[in-house]
Every structure is written in C-alpha cells, then in structure tokens.
Amino acid sequence: MQSIKQCAQRFISNKIFNSNNSNFLFCIQRSYYNRFDQIEKEKGHFIKYNDIVFPPQKPGEEKRPGYVCNVKKDIKYSPLKMWYIACFVRGMTVDEAIKQLSFLHKKGAAIVKETILEAQCMAAEHNIEFKSNLWVAESFATKGRPATGYRRHGRHLISEVRYNYCHYFVRLEEGKPPKQYYQSGPKSGEEMLKEWMEQMHSRKVIHSL
Numbered sequence: 001m002q003s004i005k006q007c008a009q010r011f012i013s014n015k016i017f018n019s020n021n022s023n024f025l026f027c028i029q030r031s032y033y034n035r036f037d038q039i040e041k042e043k044g045h046f047i048k049y050n051d052i053v054f055p056p057q058k059p060g061e062e063k064r065p066g067y068v069c070n071v072k073k074d075i076k077y078s079p080l081k082m083w084y085i086a087c088f089v090r091g092m093t094v095d096e097a098i099k100q101l102s103f104l105h106k107k108g109a110a111i112v113k114e115t116i117l118e119a120q121c122m123a124a125e126h127n128i129e130f131k132s133n134l135w136v137a138e139s140f141a142t143k144g145r146p147a148t149g150y151r152r153h154g155r156h157l158i159s160e161v162r163y164n165y166c167h168y169f170v171r172l173e174e175g176k177p178p179k180q181y182y183q184s185g186p187k188s189g190e191e192m193l194k195e196w197m198e199q200m201h202s203r204k205v206i207h208s209l
Contacts, residue, residue, distance in 0.1 A: 046071045046169055050126065066128045066174040067137065070119035071167065074144055075111055079166035082108045082141035086168065091181030094120055094134045094172060112139075112168060119172050128174055135177035142167045 049069045057064060075082070085108045089097040094116060101113040116136070123131050144165030151161050179185075187195070 049171075050122070066123075066126055067171055068119050068123045068126050068128070068134075069169070069171045070115055070122060071169050072111060072115045073167050074165045075108075075168060076163070077108050077111065077166055078164055079141055079143040081106070082112075082166045082168060085109055085112050086139045086141045089116070089136050090139050091177050092136050093132075093177060094136070095132055097136055112170070115168055115170055116172070119170055123172065123174075133176075134172040134174060136170065137173035138169065138171035140169055142169070 046069055049067075054064060085101075085104070085106065088104075089101065089112065092100065097116055098113055101109045101116075120131050120134065123134060128134070144167050146165060147163040149161040149163065151159050153159060
C-alpha cells in the first residue's frame with residue numbers, strides 16, 4: 001500500500017512533467033519573462049552614479065577625483081566565492097588588479113577582470129585623462145535572485161534544485177590608492193591629543209546655558 005507522501009509526489013510529478021499540460025508551461029514562461037523584466041528595471045541603479053553632474057569647483061579648492069562605476073548582473077556563481085575575489089582587489093591599482101586576477105584560476109576572477117576592463121574603457125567617456133591612473137575604490141558582490149527548478153528521480157520522486165546568482169559592483173577612482181585601504185596606521189601622540197580635544201569640545205552638557 002502506497003503512503004500519502006508517495007501519492008502526493010506522483011500527483012505533482014504528473015502535473016509538472018505531463019506534456020499535455022499547456023497551462024502549467026504557460027505559467028512557467030510567464031513567470032520567467034516577468035523575472036527578467038524586473039531585473040532590467042533594477043539594473044541601472046548603480047550605473048546612474050555615472051550620470052551625476054557636480055557643480056563647478058571654486059578657485060583653490062582641492063581637485064575632485066573622477067570616478068566610473070560598472071556592474072555585472074546575474075552571474076551564475078556563488079556569492080560567497082565572489083565575495084573573496086571582490087575583497088581581494090580592493091585598494092589596488094587597475095594594472096595591479098588585472099595582473100593579479102590573471103594568475104587567479106577561478107571563474108569569478110575572470111568575471112571581475114572583465115568588469116574592471118569594461119570600467120576602464122568607460123573611463124575615457126568621463127573625461128579621465130589616463131586610464132591607467134585609476135584604482136579600485138569599491139568592489140563588492142551581492143546575492144542575486146535564485147532560480148528554482150525541479151529534478152526528476154526514479155519511482156516518481158522529484159526534488160528541488162536551486163541555481164544561485166550574484167551581482168558584482170565596482171567603482172574605479174582617479175588618482176593613487178591610499179597606503180592602507182581598510183584602516184589608518186597608528187596615530188602619533190599629537191594626533192591622539194587633537195582627536196581627544198575635538199571630542200571634548202563637541203560634548204553637550206545637559207541643562208546648561
């Protein structure tokens with residue numbers, strides 16, 4: 001005697017994999033194309049930073065460094081693996097990042113290298129004089145929307161399959177990279193005293209004049 005679970009799995013299997021079930025196939029196609037329509041709407045949010053127009057600078061003001069942003073969406077790659085590669089190139093110059101990624105034999109390294117090269121080519125459109133005078137100011141990966149599928153097994157059994165995707169974002173900035181990207185070096189006594197004095201001056205005394 002078959003159990004309730006086996007009967008339910010057989011019923012679901014016949015509904016999904018039946019070639020005559022055209023309504024179900026139509027629902028799959030409709031949800032598939034709706035998913036890509038939403039992705040196209042969300043794709044240009046990070047790229048819009050390239051369209052920002054800053055006001056002209058005043059005489060004697062420090063020069064504002066130019067930058068260019070690029071993004072690669074829906075990469076068939078694990079976001080956790082891409083995170084390591086994205087952190088690896090932070091704070092490097094463009095030439096050094098491309099050189100290091102060429103020796104990293106991973107799928108994500110090739111994708112990151114291609115994205116950085118595309119951003120380097122886009123730099124000429126944003127009035128950046130030398131495309132080699134750039135460094136990786138921001139590099140991070142986010143989790144994309146996973147796709148769900150079904151795999152058919154023997155004895156009318158099915159299982160769910162998840163296909164993970166990720167998005168990679170990079171921003172190149174004009175100039176030389178800082179000596180220490182993540183944190184500043186040890187402060188001297190004068191710098192620590194100045195910081196302490198600023199904290200004391202910024203205090204707020206409650207119920208004071």
